């Protein structure tokens with residue numbers, strides 16, 4: 233097994249509260265890994281340590297290491313913006329930007345310096361196709377993303393994450409606010425994406441973990457059990 237991400241003896245404290253206790257895990261490349269466990273046990277916290285999203289929380293302290301392709305992402309020379317481009321994230325609630333569908337997807341590539349219209353057109357189409365939403369939106373690319381349904385918005389957010397060509401996609405309970413049909417579309421999508429991306433998803437739903445994942449990691453009270 234080739235591990236793309238590897239946590240070693242990871243402890244995380246929010247002030248005085250220890251939210252992760254000695255977590256060690258190897259996450260295989262090009263598979264779907266599910267993180268499961270009761271509410272408050274540290275799943276989301278652990279997911280966010282994988283692209284340093286917890287850095288944004290005041291008073292957070294992290295010990296141990298997370299290796300990404302063998303390099304410690306908590307090392308002092310790490311470019312966090314680049315890291316978050318390589319390890320993208322989709323949140324529990326869809327959060328499209330208040331702009332057109334096209335501009336939502338082009339946003340990331342533009343911030344990384346891509347200006348050429350034909351190139352952006354290609355990226356937008358490829359990302360929306362990869363997120364299995366192209367057919368539903370191709371005739372309304374210049375309409376606001378806020379007019380999409382909840383399930384469509386979540387796939388749009390997946391497309392937006394894919395537009396900057398990440399290696400890894402982190403999904404934090406990305407289906408918990410969706411109806412069963414939208415949920416199954418996103419589950420199918422996660423399984424398709426693993427041919428090219430590594431997917432790590434938090435879920436509180438055991439059936440979802442069984443349906444979608446190659447490996448399931450159980451968290452309990454901050455520990456990986």
Ligand code: ADP
Nearest residue numbers: 246251269270271272273274275276277278289
């Ligand atoms: P899960 O995803 O399994 O529901 P979380 O990772 O969200 O669990 O939370 C783990 C623990 O850390 C909980 O006790 C929670 O209250 C606490 N926690 C999460 N985020 C913060 C934060 N930003 N500040 C302080 N405590 C937090």
